[in-house]
Amino acid sequence: MNRIFLLFCLFCFLSATAQFSSKDLSTSAFVDGTLLLPDGIEKPPLAILVAGSGPTDRNGNSQMARNNSLKLLAEGLAAQGIAVFRYDKRILKQIKNRTLDESSIRFSQFVEDASGVVVYFARADAFSSITLIGHSQGALVSMLACQAGATAYVSLAGAGQPIDAVILEQLQSQAPGLVNDAATAFETLRTNGNVSGYNPGLESLFRPQIQPFMLSWMQPDPSQIIAGLDLPILIVAGDNDLNVNIDQAEMLQTAQPKAELKLIEGMNHVLRKVDGDDYENAKTYDDSTLPVMPALIDAIATFIQNLETE
Numbered sequence: 001m002n003r004i005f006l007l008f009c010l011f012c013f014l015s016a017t018a019q020f021s022s023k024d025l026s027t028s029a030f031v032d033g034t035l036l037l038p039d040g041i042e043k044p045p046l047a048i049l050v051a052g053s054g055p056t057d058r059n060g061n062s063q064m065a066r067n068n069s070l071k072l073l074a075e076g077l078a079a080q081g082i083a084v085f086r087y088d089k090r091i092l093k094q095i096k097n098r099t100l101d102e103s104s105i106r107f108s109q110f111v112e113d114a115s116g117v118v119v120y121f122a123r124a125d126a127f128s129s130i131t132l133i134g135h136s137q138g139a140l141v142s143m144l145a146c147q148a149g150a151t152a153y154v155s156l157a158g159a160g161q162p163i164d165a166v167i168l169e170q171l172q173s174q175a176p177g178l179v180n181d182a183a184t185a186f187e188t189l190r191t192n193g194n195v196s197g198y199n200p201g202l203e204s205l206f207r208p209q210i211q212p213f214m215l216s217w218m219q220p221d222p223s224q225i226i227a228g229l230d231l232p233i234l235i236v237a238g239d240n241d242l243n244v245n246i247d248q249a250e251m252l253q254t255a256q257p258k259a260e261l262k263l264i265e266g267m268n269h270v271l272r273k274v275d276g277d278d279y280e281n282a283k284t285y286d287d288s289t290l291p292v293m294p295a296l297i298d299a300i301a302t303f304i305q306n307l308e309t310e
Contacts, residue, residue, distance in 0.1 A: 020078040027120040031113050033058050033087025036078040045304050046127035047077055049086040050114050050145075052136030052157075055095060058086040060135070060270070061288075068288040069270045070135065076297035082304055083127060085117065102209040107216040110141045115148035122149045129307045133300065134158060136244065136269070137217075143225050152232040152307055154300055157244045157269055160251025164190070164218045167205065170243065178202060189215055223255035233259035234303040236296065238267025240274045242281055262299045271296055 020038045027033065038044050049070050054062050060070030074084040090113055094100035114132065121130055129151035134142030139158025146153050159166045164186040171179045181199040185206055188195040193215060198206045205214065226233065233256060237249035246263055253261040266273040271292045272284045284290055 020075075027085075027087070028113070028116050030090040030093060030109075031087050031117060032093065033085055033117075034074075036074055036084045038078050038081045038083060041081055041083075043126060043128050044081060044083045045129040045131065045307060046083045046085065046121055047074075047131045047133050047154075047300070047304060048114070048117055048121070048142075048150075049074060049084060050110075050132065050134040050138035050142045051086075051089055052138050055089060055091045057088045057092055065286040066288050067270045067272075067285055067290075069272075069292060072292040073271060073297065073300075076292060076294075077301055077304075080297070080301040080305075082301060085121065087113075087117065089113075102207075103212060105210070105213040107141075107213065107220070110137075111144045114138075114141050114145035118145060118148040118150055129304070131304050131307070137163075140220060140222050140225075143222060143229070144220060146229055146231060150231065152234075152304070153229060154234045154236060154303065155226070155249070155252060156236050156271075156296075156300075157238065157241055158222065158235070158248070158252065159244055160223050160248040160255065162218050162221050163214075166244065166248065169245065175201070186218070190218060223251055226252050226256045226259070229256065232303070232307060234262060234300065235259050236262045236264065236299060238264045238269070238271070238293075240266055240268040240281060242278060243269040260303065264293060264295050264299070267293050267296060 020036045023035045025035055051060060051070060056062055059068050061068060070086050074086050077084050091100060118130060121127060131152040131154060132142035132146060132150045133154040133156055135156045139155040142153060168179055168183055171182055178199060178201050182202055185195050185198040185202060189211060194211055195206055235249050235252050237246045239246050249261060253259050268274045268281050268284060270285050272290045273293050274281045274284060
């Protein structure tokens with residue numbers, strides 16, 4: 001009797017967790033990703049996850065930090081009946097193929113990739129809606145890619161100001177002695193198209209090879225762009241985010257009052273709950289064992305599911 005009961009429990013457990021299938025696919029020469037399809041839903045809504053800055057993969061990881069934030073978010077949404085596509089940023093493929101030329105990278109290339117993903121799935125006509133979800137830098141990428149045919153948009157830890165203003169705000173709290181030098185360097189870059197003689201402590205921001213990319217990233221103003229969007233919008237931020245303060249989310253909501261704003265208590269930049277200090281917060285960036293906050297998954301899932309009734 002006990003053996004039968006255990007087998008029954010095992011069967012129920014397997015049935016409960018086998019809620020979606022996974023398929024790797026390429027939508028273009030630059031975009032390789034993974035599609036999660038919920039079981040038993042003929043035409044589910046689709047969410048497209050767009051990663052943040054740096055050479056970030058489809059799971060939300062870099063070479064220096066592996067936290068699986070986007071993988072866990074995708075699986076959480078798929079478990080609630082939402083198809084999810086997440087993909088590696090193109091620079092990862094270029095690094096692997098040894099074709100990366102840093103001086104040729106432009107912010108618009110990331111927008112082209114995200115737009116292409118939207119078009120790819122829109123043509124498939126297999127989904128009831130298409131929601132772009134951009135994390136951090138990906139929030140701005142997604143915002144600009146909405147015009148490719150997205151049904152809805154989610155800004156997740158996205159900025160409300162151009163990136164130079166955001167970086168200056170970060171430096172103010174983390175390295176205040178560099179703020180004035182950075183402000184001068186950004187202004188010179190914006191005016192002249194290049195900058196030299198900057199403080200050596202700012203080398204990671206102003207290396208000559210990446211100045212063209214940084215300049216291209218500085219051009220879009222998220223608040224101006226979101227003000228012009230005419231589609232359902234959810235803005236999500238965590239009050240323990242060390243990278244992007246919640247005032248950035250509030251700027252976006254001010255610029256687009258029709259957007260829904262969701263502030264998640266305790267959530268940090270990699271979508272985890274943090275109760276400790278900044279050191280404890282930073283440790284989560286390289287910890288894939290921690291769950292993504294359920295409140296985040298529920299907020300995004302509810303937003304997408306409500307699209308079906310509008």
